[in-house]
Amino acid sequence: MCLLSHASTLVSLDLPELVFMSEAIIVGRVVKSSSFLEGSRIYTVHDVSVTESINSDTALDRKEIEVMTLGGKTEHFSQKVLGEAELKEGSQYLLFLKCRDYHWVPAGMAQGAYPVVMDEFSGEYEVRPALINADLVRITAGGIKGARQWIAQYRPLDDVIEQIRSLME
Amino acid sequence: MHRESKQIIFILEFFCALILLFPYTANAYTTLSAADGEKVSWKQSCLQYSIYEEGASDMEFDDLADAIRASFDEWEQVECSYFYFEETEPATCTEIGFNMEGGNMNLLVWRRTGWPYEDAAMALTTLSYDDRTGRILDADIEFNNDIFVFTLEKGSGFADLRNTATHEIGHVLGLDHSTDPEATMYAFAFPGDTNKRSVEEDDEAGVCYLYPLEDDPEVCDEPVCGLVTDCNYNDCVAIKEDKGSDCSVTNAGWKPAGSSRPGLLDIIRYVF
Numbered sequence: 379m380c381l382l383s384h385a386s387t388l389v390s391l392d393l394p395e396l397v398f399m400s401e402a403i404i405v406g407r408v409v410k411s412s413s414f415l416e417g418s419r420i421y422t423v424h425d426v427s428v429t430e431s432i433n434s435d436t437a438l439d440r441k442e443i444e445v446m447t448l449g450g451k452t453e454h455f456s457q458k459v460l461g462e463a464e465l466k467e468g469s470q471y472l473l474f475l476k477c478r479d480y481h482w483v484p485a486g487m488a489q490g491a492y493p494v495v496m497d498e499f500s501g502e503y504e505v506r507p508a509l510i511n512a513d514l515v516r517i518t519a520g521g522i523k524g525a526r527q528w529i530a531q532y533r534p535l536d537d538v539i540e541q542i543r544s545l546m547e
Numbered sequence: 548m549h550r551e552s553k554q555i556i557f558i559l560e561f562f563c564a565l566i567l568l569f570p571y572t573a574n575a576y577t578t579l580s581a582a583d584g585e586k587v588s589w590k591q592s593c594l595q596y597s598i599y600e601e602g603a604s605d606m607e608f609d610d611l612a613d614a615i616r617a618s619f620d621e622w623e624q625v626e627c628s629y630f631y632f633e634e635t636e637p638a639t640c641t642e643i644g645f646n647m648e649g650g651n652m653n654l655l656v657w658r659r660t661g662w663p664y665e666d667a668a669m670a671l672t673t674l675s676y677d678d679r680t681g682r683i684l685d686a687d688i689e690f691n692n693d694i695f696v697f698t699l700e701k702g703s704g705f706a707d708l709r710n711t712a713t714h715e716i717g718h719v720l721g722l723d724h725s726t727d728p729e730a731t732m733y734a735f736a737f738p739g740d741t742n743k744r745s746v747e748e749d750d751e752a753g754v755c756y757l758y759p760l761e762d763d764p765e766v767c768d769e770p771v772c773g774l775v776t777d778c779n780y781n782d783c784v785a786i787k788e789d790k791g792s793d794c795s796v797t798n799a800g801w802k803p804a805g806s807s808r809p810g811l812l813d814i815i816r817y818v819f
């Protein structure tokens with residue numbers, strides 16, 4: 379079964395690192411989210427309809443996958459996950475996924491999930507900055523230093539996908 | 548032309564003087580909200596915390612405990628806030644989360660081996676609360692001591708324990724991240740960062756918003772269903788078998804703190 383944790387301090391991952399560590403990279407829409415209590419912890423399972431599988435070797439030809447995130451709400455009992463990805467029903471995301479304990483989970487927690495939104499003027503899909511509610515630090519030879527997300531502004535989805543594919547070559 | 552330049556300089560100087568005289572001090576802190584907009588906070592005057600008895604690698608337990616106490620003290624010394632902390636006996640087990648079937652503790656633990664989460668996570672905080680009232684029920688901090696070395700030496704290049712702990716305790720109190728780079732609750736760490744060891748002005752504003760002196764409930768309860776630091780749970784069966792009953796009715800191992808427990812019955816009814 380899945381393990382659950384709540385994060386507040388994360389090592390920053392750049393795009394090449396995310397691509398390298400991900401077993402699946404997809405664009406998909408969250409169809410349904412449901413939280414459940416297991417022991418003393420809450421998990422949320424998101425049914426994600428895959429619209430595009432970016433790394434073709436992961437065999438994600440299924441129409442729908444389950445992505446698990448940490449925390450959630452059952453009845454009136456909530457667990458807040460600072461640093462965990464927050465996926466909302468009906469929204470579309472670019473997801474960097476790892477398989478952990480039989481479940482897909484966002485790689486690097488919140489750093490593995492980026493909202494994909496259609497620009498109302500151009501009609502093109504854009505990748506928005508991830509909602510990373512955590513400390514991001516960077517480990518270097520000189521120690522720990524501050525870091526920013528690799529994606530800090532809106533970027534066309536097609537450009538991001540092209541960049542990901544070029545990194546996979 | 549020369550005269551116009553002088554006028555422009557004068558106007559700029561005037562506005563600079565205004566800024567210096569009346570500095571803009573907008574708060575940048577943020578807090579967590581429950582479903583109905585209620586503040587997510589401890590609805591009492593204190594919380595009790597427990598440090599795992601084995602501490603961290605490469606650090607004496609006493610040094611570690613002193614550092615953690617210093618981090619809690621930073622928050623406790625904020626004058627406009629009533630909130631304080633009580634240290635319990637060291638914990639002998641490491642279970643995280645909110646136990647609904649008997650006893651809890653607010654734990655700080657260093658996972659030395661077998662870190663079971665994402666490697667990228669250096670420290671994890673689990674915050675459990677009643678989404679109806681915003682009442683925090685339990686908070687635990689896990690440090691990734693499997694992959695990361697924590698230190699108390701400034702400038703070592705490793706993760707500064709006090710820096711990390713003071714920030715995490717801010718989350719335990721119900722504070723979210725601040726947009727003020729000077730704040731302890733700012734979301735980014737900097738090279739050799741030890742600035743977050745101390746609580747800054749914006750953090751003080753945040754904790755005083757959550758726990759203002761004038762609202763002190765003067766209640767300091769043990770965790771729900773009693774303090775348990777050894778994971779030998781006290782069979783608080785009232786929760787499951789007799790919904791609506793207070794833990795104290797059927798749980799012989801639980802000792803109430805001798806003060807009123809406002810809202811506890813409601814929480815048990817609705818949460819469990």
